[in-house]
Amino acid sequence: MSATKSEDRQITATAEAKRGLQPTAVSSVRETLTLTPAVHPIIQEFLAAGELLDELTAALGSPLNILFPQIAGSNVDGFHDKLDKLSLRGRVYFAHKANRSDSITRQLSFEHCYIDVSSTNELRHALGSGFNARRIQATGPKNTAFLTLALQHGIVISIDSNWELRELLSLKKSLQTEQKVPLLLRVSGFRSAHSQYRSKASRFGIPLAEIAQTFALLEPAEDDIHLLGFSFHLDTTSIPEKGQAIENCLELFERAISLGFDPTVLNIGGGFKTNYLASEQDWHRYTTAIRDAALGARPPLTWQSNTFGLLPDKGALRGSFNSYSYYDPLTGPGFLEELLAHQLPDQGDTTAGAMLRDNGIELWIEPGRSLLDQCGITVGRVNSVRNSSQGDLLVCLNMKRQDICFLDQEIFVDPIVIYKDQPDTENPPSAVYFAGNLCLESDLIYRHQTFLPAVPQPGDLVVFANTAGYFMDFSASQAIMQPTAAKIAVYKQNNRFAWSLDDQYQPRRFSRQENS
Amino acid sequence: MIVKQMTDLIGNTPLLEINQAVHGLRNINLYAKLELFSPFGSVKDKTAWSMLRHDLDQIKQKSQTVIESSSGNTAKAIQMICSMHDIPFKIVTNRVRVREVKQILQLLGTEIEELPGKSQCLDPTDPNDPLFIVEKIMSSEPGKYFHTSQYTNERNTEAHFEMTGAEIAKDLGSVDYFIGGLGTTGSTRGTGEFLKRTNQSLKNIGIVSSKNGFIPGIRNSDEMHEVGLFDRNFYDEIIEVTVDESLDAMLRLVRSCGVLSGPTGGASFAGALRFLRSIDAELTESRNAVFLVCDRTEWYLSYIQKYRPQLFGLTRKAESVRTLSDAELAGAPELGLEQAEHWLASDPKPLVVDLRGSLAFKGSHIKHSINIPAETLEEMSETGLPFSADQKVLFVCPVGDQSRKFAAFFKARGIDCLSLAGGFVAWRDAGKPTQRPSARKTGGLATVK
Incomplete structure (x- = not known):
């Protein structure tokens, strides 16, 4: 009860700072709005050891991307545990697009894992990393070159449009491949009588309204194709919305069966989410402060008073906070479990999991971000520490925003500063901005303030945790000829850390014990 | 009482004096404003x-x-x-x-x-x-x-000034503390403003949910920023309540006071008690406090079940397919594909029970089988034996895991039954005879497989 009491006080204090009251002057107690990252024990141990990291950054420069391939293996197991618990048969496909690393892909080829590729080069990479054709699926919109290579290897193709299906059928004729092409039909535009979602438009998949044409194309092609089943990927974190897509797909199974096909696979795509923060309280406090600042009830804590989509309007806030939920209590395998426990109204409230199990439908999933949860970090070195024209303290790193930001999305997770000299914690900075090495006003690594225990000094290392999934080098460019990060793999075996260049990594068997 | 329109019944909700034994306050009389009595069920x-x-x-x-x-x-x-x-x-x-x-x-x-x-x-x-x-x-x-724009419409506030506030003042005279959940804030603002007229020293207490919890109908402190009507300065204190606290308090209202309150009423009751207890001991004279019971329990059964599954005591029968021990399961009678095919031709003919879902059964199945999905057969088995003692049974499921459970369960109850090892998938993949839908329903050109 006493803990709740003190929380109350905090909330009340925050509420006090709201509308109608003057922003409170900087109080004598220094405000620290930390966003402490969640860090895997293996990585904590690696950072604490220190020496190897110093050598690596000295040799390979800043920025540096470090992958921990062995952690990916445990993540795959996490998803399988949930399927096993429900007696569901299924496959875990690594969504390759989340990271193009060699070491990760090679290591996953040693695990109970399949791979989903979305370009010709990803397909080449998967084959070259040790995945044989039976473990590869081609997804996303495909050009002729991609379709040709996919056909030649006989991999599963998830058809993204009727155009693509026609192209595939004619290519198969001209290539004269013998094997039937294993197909999934990716569909979109889900509807049901029980819920009207104002769902976002999707550029992908065959609209359900056009599925009759698809079947008409498939029926005469029975000797050329093997319809495995259906697939979808919805860009939403809402379980009922995904449940609706599953229901719609089950209707397609029924329709396909009536037409004489024998579908046995449902691929529900990815989007299982990832948690980045160690503390829920951190996330709530920081996001509350951003809202307070947007209303003018406290000094801004973002660059140029950016409000990330929130709009003050006559004392109330409109719009929504445009950010990934960096704290999330239900992610990865847990989210999958919740989705499979979702009751489908059109199926007499049977759960999605029971529906698939009882009908012998295999469940395929394509996690990317959540499969790479905790599998990598990005390290930058401090170039200089200076003030902005407004007096804000800038910590300039030898890297740019694109070296970690996915499509310019802001990352609300504190980096770990490794101070090379004894830090001066007696005089902590109020807050700092991390800036990049491009001569562009917009090149801030973070457009929000980070609250540090001490001011970093030139030469100190700044470690961004959990960047393997989409952040690391998804958007990295060589603008103004600044280098992109070197990529290496670090692993722990027989109680010691070893490393190799990413492209020199040899996959190996790790015991589960070594992975935790 | 004859009324012409249901809307004539809006307003004049009763005020219940909460028994002192329930709230335990010494100097404060606590009243619940029962908005759940309103004709459509809420404030x-x-x-x-x-x-x-x-x-x-x-x-x-x-x-x-x-x-x-x-x-x-x-x-x-x-x-x-x-x-x-x-x-x-x-x-x-x-x-x-x-x-x-x-x-x-x-x-x-x-x-x-x-x-x-x-x-x-x-x-x-x-x-x-x-x-x-x-x-x-x-x-x-x-x-x-x-x-109608309830978040900015001043008529929202007015309604509670003219009705809720005036009603409480008429019933009780002077009120010292008024407590209510914050959603649009119309009810607490309107009521509070009226009551302040009769007692200048009235304290208005707003209840919000904790940021990690969800209480239907009230917002958390951050979400309050999105409400146009919200005026922080109006409230003397804003109290944050967790889902657990609300449900505990709601259950006390339901079980001890006979008030079929929803979770939001529980949140107000919980917040009221927390606030009032902190000042009760120092009071020297009697005071009146009122909290709002916004709506009814029944709307929220699934919500309550989610947070308090134990309340609904969904206990399984002691004897069920689910509760088989490992030893019982280890002894499950199984048959491989060839033997099963042979057994199916024996006399008297065994019944094939396909435990898969109707969709899979529709796709294809073993000839002469009957489809009883696992869930249904499990329910049936809880009330008795659905097979005659002289009926041989072969259980079939997708891969042979569930059918083992049923075979073990019914074998132990005297039925001559077996499980198909490897299930329907093995049967189909081995090319054993199956029955498929006879012809395509559409696209007449296609041939039957």
């Missing part, structure tokens, strides 16, 4: 009626559709009033998070538009904000909609 009846009553004729005359962004009670009340006047009603929301609330709205015939869940790859140009969407819908067809 929002007053809000809805006040926002619509003056304009009903106009709306009807212009053939307008009423539009609102509401998660539940306001939508229910507006829909009831609209139905009585034959006016269409549409809601846009991302907050229908309780199954029964949505079902009630569907029963009433509300047009519900739900916003999609949060994106994984955020698109900064997509506001995903109900109020923004409402405005977009309205401007796409100018004049078609009447927006």
Whole structure:
């Protein structure tokens, strides 16, 4: 009860700072709005050891991307545990697009894992990393070159449009491949009588309204194709919305069966989410402060008073906070479990999991971000520490925003500063901005303030945790000829850390014990 | 009592004095304002009626559709009033998070538009904000909609000034503490403002939910920023309540006071007790406190079940397929494909029970089989033996794991039964005879496989 009491006080204090009251002057107690990252024990141990990291950054420069391939293996197991618990048969496909690393892909080829590729080069990479054709699926919109290579290897193709299906059928004729092409039909535009979602438009998949044409194309092609089943990927974190897509797909199974096909696979795509923060309280406090600042009830804590989509309007806030939920209590395998426990109204409230199990439908999933949860970090070195024209303290790193930001999305997770000299914690900075090495006003690594225990000094290392999934080098460019990060793999075996260049990594068997 | 219109029953809700043995306060008399007695079941009846009553004729005359962004009670009340006047009603929301609330709205015939869940790859140009969407819908067809706008409409506050506040003052005279949950803030503001007139030293206490919890109908402290009517300075204190605290308090109202309150009433009761206990000991004279019971328990059964499954005691029968021991399961009688095929030809003919779902059965199945999905057979087995003692049975499931359980269970009960090892998948993959739908229903050109 006493803990709740003190929380109350905090909330009340925050509420006090709201509308109608003057922003409170900087109080004598220094405000620290930390966003402490969640860090895997293996990585904590690696950072604490220190020496190897110093050598690596000295040799390979800043920025540096470090992958921990062995952690990916445990993540795959996490998803399988949930399927096993429900007696569901299924496959875990690594969504390759989340990271193009060699070491990760090679290591996953040693695990109970399949791979989903979305370009010709990803397909080449998967084959070259040790995945044989039976473990590869081609997804996303495909050009002729991609379709040709996919056909030649006989991999599963998830058809993204009727155009693509026609192209595939004619290519198969001209290539004269013998094997039937294993197909999934990716569909979109889900509807049901029980819920009207104002769902976002999707550029992908065959609209359900056009599925009759698809079947008409498939029926005469029975000797050329093997319809495995259906697939979808919805860009939403809402379980009922995904449940609706599953229901719609089950209707397609029924329709396909009536037409004489024998579908046995449902691929529900990815989007299982990832948690980045160690503390829920951190996330709530920081996001509350951003809202307070947007209303003018406290000094801004973002660059140029950016409000990330929130709009003050006559004392109330409109719009929504445009950010990934960096704290999330239900992610990865847990989210999958919740989705499979979702009751489908059109199926007499049977759960999605029971529906698939009882009908012998295999469940395929394509996690990317959540499969790479905790599998990598990005390290930058401090170039200089200076003030902005407004007096804000800038910590300039030898890297740019694109070296970690996915499509310019802001990352609300504190980096770990490794101070090379004894830090001066007696005089902590109020807050700092991390800036990049491009001569562009917009090149801030973070457009929000980070609250540090001490001011970093030139030469100190700044470690961004959990960047393997989409952040690391998804958007990295060589603008103004600044280098992109070197990529290496670090692993722990027989109680010691070893490393190799990413492209020199040899996959190996790790015991589960070594992975935790 | 004869009434002409259900809306005539809005207002004049009773005030219940909570038994001192329940609240344990020494100097404070605690009263519950029972808004659950309102004709459509909640405090929002007053809000809805006040926002619509003056304009009903106009709306009807212009053939307008009423539009609102509401998660539940306001939508229910507006829909009831609209139905009585034959006016269409549409809601846009991302907050229908309780199954029964949505079902009630569907029963009433509300047009519900739900916003999609949060994106994984955020698109900064997509506001995903109900109020923004409402405005977009309205401007796409100018004049078609009447927006009640409960979050900014002063009539929301007025309703509770004129009714809730005045009613409490009439029943009780002077009130010292008024406690209510914060959603649109219309009910606490309106009521509080009226009561302040009769007692200048009245303390208004607002209840919000903790940021990591969800209590239907009230917001958390951050979400309060989105409410146009919200005025922080009006409240003497804002108290944060957890889901657990609300449900505990709600259960006390239900079980000890005979008040079928919903979780929000529980939150107000919990917040009231926390606040009042902290000052009760120092009081030297008697004081009056009132809290709002906004709505009823029944709307929230699935919500309550989610947080308190134990309340619903869904215990399984002691003897069930689910509770088989490992030893019992190890002894499950199984047959391989060849033997099974042989056994099926024996006399008397065994019955093939296909435990898969109807969809899979429809796709293909072993000849002469009957489809009883595992879940159904499990239910049947809890009430008795569905097979005659002289009937041989072969259980078939997708891969042979569930069928083992049923074979073990029924074998132990004297049925001559077996499980097909490897299940239907093994049977099919081995090319054993199956029955498929006889012909394609459409596309007459195709041949039968």
